[in-house]
Amino acid sequence: VQLQASGGGLVQAGGSLRLSCAASGRTFSTYVMGWFRQAPGKEREFVVGISMNGATTRSRESVKGRFTISRDNAKNAVYLQMNSLKAEDTAVYYCAASNFIYIPTNPGEYVYWGQGTQVTVSS
Secondary structure: OOEEEEOOEEEEOOOOEEEEEEEOOOOHHHOEEEEEEEOOOOOOEEEEEEOOOOOOEEEOHHHOOOEEEEEEOOOOEEEEEEOOOOHHHOEEEEEEEEOOOOOOOOHHHOOEEOOOEEEEEEO
């Protein structure tokens, strides 16, 4: 599976962005998908994840109520809608695919990664 993330940019605090991740291959629906982020000088951290059929999601506490993950298996795509953005959301955002049956939060449990897209929130 090859992943291509897009949609990042510069936005003011309180604004919104929608990230997209396009996947190649015919097995996309068999992967749990996640979004991670990495700020300068910090470790990569789990943001949100979604189950294979899209019925279950999992989010880190700091983005609950603001970020929403969704997927369209017919289009081999996963999305991250980010609302009420804060300066601390500034990071490079990565989409990733895991072959676990649950939604893992450890980056080591994801096998495929996109190239990352920069999100910058100005305060």
